[in-house]
Amino acid sequence: SAVISQKPSRDICQRGTSLTIQCQVDSQVTMMFWYRQQPGQSLTLIATANQGSEATYESGFVIDKFPISRPNLTFSTLTVSNMSPEDSSIYLCSVEPTGAGELFFGEGSRLTVL
Amino acid sequence: AQSVSQHNHHVILSEAASLELGCNYSYGGTVNLFWYVQYPGQHLQLLLKYFSGDPLVKGIKGFEAEFIKSKFSFNLRKPSVQWSDTAEYFCAVSPSGTYKYIFGTGTRLKVLA
Numbered sequence: 001s002a003v004i005s006q007k008p009s010r011d012i013c014q015r016g017t018s019l020t021i022q023c024q025v026d027s028q029v030t031m032m033f034w035y036r037q038q039p040g041q042s043l044t045l046i047a048t049a050n051q052g053s054e055a056t057y058e059s060g061f062v063i064d065k066f067p068i069s070r071p072n073l074t075f076s077t078l079t080v081s082n083m084s085p086e087d088s089s090i091y092l093c094s095v096e097p098t099g100a101g102e103l104f105f106g107e108g109s110r111l112t113v114l
Numbered sequence: 115a116q117s118v119s120q121h122n123h124h125v126i127l128s129e130a131a132s133l134e135l136g137c138n139y140s141y142g143g144t145v146n147l148f149w150y151v152q153y154p155g156q157h158l159q160l161l162l163k164y165f166s167g168d169p170l171v172k173g174i175k176g177f178e179a180e181f182i183k184s185k186f187s188f189n190l191r192k193p194s195v196q197w198s199d200t201a202e203y204f205c206a207v208s209p210s211g212t213y214k215y216i217f218g219t220g221t222r223l224k225v226l227a
Binding site: 004031033040041042043044045048092096101102103105106107108 | 118146148150156157158159160163165204206213214215216217218219220
């Protein structure tokens with residue numbers, strides 16, 4: 001299993017600013033995933049973060065908008081840049097420990113952009 | 115494109131009623147199937163999963179799900195719900211051999227005491 005902590009749990013931000021979300025895992029994992037959950041919609045994968053390499057982004061998401069860091073095997077950050085109200089969402093950090101066969105999630109970071 | 119459909123967005127039941135939440139997916143290959151639950155104020159957690167074998171899978175808290183390959187379905191059931199089952203339920207599919215998970219839009223279940 002894995003226990004994941006995310007910070008902040010929620011924030012209210014002004015349009016045009018940037019916010020960095022932190023994700024800490026209690027064990028070493030190869031891949032970490034960042035999801036977005038917009039109101040009334042399903043979880044959408046933003047990118048996959050591997051330690052020591054650039055993140056892999058899904059269609060519709062770009063590094064300039066969602067830069068990701070993965071400095072070690074237990075930590076990652078996601079930045080939401082130049083925010084607009086459309087970025088208001090819950091952002092979720094997730095991992096699949098080797099052999100687990102399932103995803104573990106953090107509590108999520110609820111972001112509101114005014 | 116791969117997708118997961120959950121037909122019921124909101125369900126309201128009285129305690130002791132039976133529950134069935136529908137989940138259908140579109141993908142031609144072999145998949146692993148999941149139901150996740152999110153209780154109020156808590157993080158998403160796994161309810162049950164299916165990889166292979168018996169298509170009737172039992173999970174935590176009395177939940178079960180049945181994989182019907184011919185129907186591309188993985189419906190969640192519970193014979194008698196409790197107030198504590200109030201939560202949001204997500205169906206997810208992961209093509210075998212990949213790390214990709216495709217989630218449905220979720221079903222909000224409210225159980226009345």
